Amino acid sequence: xxxxxxxxxxxxxxxxxLVQEPITVLGILPxxxxxxECVLGIVxxxxxxxxxxxxxxxxxxxxxxxxxxxxxxxxxxxxxxLFKSVAFEELVFRGAILYLLIQRIGSIKACILSxxxxxxxxxxxxxxxxxxxxxxIYIFLLTASGGWMFAFAFAKTKSIYAPLGLHFGWNFxxxxxxxxxxxxxxxxxxxxxxxxxxNLLTLLFFSLQAIIIPCLVxxxxxxxxxxxxxxxxQVNKA
Numbered sequence: 225x226x227x228x229x230x231x232x233x234x235x236x237x238x239x240x241x242l243v244q245e246p247i248t249v250l251g252i253l254p255x256x257x258x259x260x261e262c263v264l265g266i267v268x269x270x271x272x273x274x275x276x277x278x279x280x281x282x283x284x285x286x287x288x289x290x291x292x293x294x295x296x297x298x299x300x301x302x303x304x305x306l307f308k309s310v311a312f313e314e315l316v317f318r319g320a321i322l323y324l325l326i327q328r329i330g331s332i333k334a335c336i337l338s339x340x341x342x343x344x345x346x347x348x349x350x351x352x353x354x355x356x357x358x359x360x361i362y363i364f365l366l367t368a369s370g371g372w373m374f375a376f377a378f379a380k381t382k383s384i385y386a387p388l389g390l391h392f393g394w395n396f397x398x399x400x401x402x403x404x405x406x407x408x409x410x411x412x413x414x415x416x417x418x419x420x421x422x423n424l425l426t427l428l429f430f431s432l433q434a435i436i437i438p439c440l441v442x443x444x445x446x447x448x449x450x451x452x453x454x455x456x457x458q459v460n461k462a
Contacts, residue, residue, distance in 0.1 A: 251383025265389025273397035342371025
């Protein structure tokens with residue numbers, strides 16, 4: 225939590241020094257609309273993540289069993305750990321730096337740069353830098369596509385709540401529900417000897433995570449906030 229406080233201070237200093245604006249331009253103050261955007265993000269990405277894991281379980285011929293030792297305390301502990309990691313990444317990649325980039329080069333270019341940085345960051349967070357080139361490209365494309373979604377959500381909603389919800393929703397279902405992540409076995413634990421995917425299935429699930437889901441989420445956000453940029457420009461002109 226200290227890391228988040230330090231990051232908030234750095235964000236405040238950057239905005240104050242470079243553009244003389246308060247940290248609230250990041251949309252960090254809770255409102256009814258922002259909280260709703262966050263909840264919707266959690267639900268939407270949580271559903272996509274669940275579909276992804278259920279399908280993979282079917283094709284891999286594995287099943288999940290409820291962890292008999294799992295309790296509410298373990299759930300809260302895992303959720304708190306995930307929230308801290310997600311909030312930290314959002315403040316770094318969808319916080320003051322992205323806001324400043326949007327002001328300088330526009331939303332699309334800024335979101336692309338943020339996505340690229342997010343993909344490269346995961347080489348190091350996953351310990352893959354210098355590993356097999358194909359694996360590095362694979363992970364880069366998967367995580368950069370997620371970074372694009374989160375950055376686009378920030379740009380359109382003018383708030384960190386929507387990307388926070390999208391990011392947390394995916395990570396929560398992945399790590400807590402289906403026990404796929406750094407925090408080990410959580411609620412559902414995979415059972416059985418997993419069958420390796422063939423090239424076609426690998427491509428299918430890669431496309432689902434790196435193309436289909438990001439495109440759907442981008443379309444939903446663009447459709448929901450299609451008039452936001454126009455209204456914002458009118459307000460500024462007035």
